[in-house]
């Protein structure tokens with residue numbers, strides 16, 4: 001059985017005090033839910049976030065990590081460093097990392113492998129640009145992103161993979177894929193995994209939707225059978241909005 005998941009990607013927002021305050025509010029208001037709830041604060045606040053959430057069901061996850069074990073990579077963070085502060089899940093492949101930090105499928109494949117070698121769970125993000133969708137090339141783009149970064153993994157590794165389909169045109173833009181568009185793509189992703197591996201792996205992987213999910217549109221998007229939750233950017237920075245989205249799952 002795959003998990004339902006709601007994750008908040010805080011990106012480069014919230015200083016230490018703001019991080020602690022938001023986490024305290026989220027912990028206090030967290031509804032009773034079967035879903036896994038995760039937040040990804042900025043690196044410098046991860047340790048503090050882990051401490052704040054010690055008694056909470058909310059998991060602290062990282063926004064990124066490097067593929068190397070250690071060494072001369074100024075400004076980067078390793079898998080061991082995350083494990084050392086009790087962070088066991090990492091987002092890899094966010095479209096902002098791809099676009100602004102030139103992270104290619106090849107680099108992402110290495111990051112995924114390093115995370116898995118350390119038994120860190122990977123939330124792998126991918127999705128097409130607006131031009132791809134306009135050219136009706138979105139299925140090809142998504143299939144290639146998955147193939148290039150994930151389809152060399154051994155089957156057993158898939159128990160530590162969470163997928164987040166995030167059409168780039170819907171991230172931070174207020175534009176959302178319609179629930180039907182999200183379902184169509186999620187179904188395609190599951191079919192593609194079933195073909196590359198098998199139906200059990202495809203059925204067991206959680207596929208989140210990300211792209212301007214808000215309290216108002218979450219129930220309909222989460223109501224689709226192949227949508228197992230959401231990766232939330234902007235709305236995860238506002239406690240009441242994030243809580244309302246968690247309630248929608």
Ligand code: PEP
Pocket residue numbers: 009166170171172173174210211212213231232233234235
């Ligand atoms: C994201 O950055 O992963 C995201 C989905 O952002 P937003 O919800 O703000 O579109």
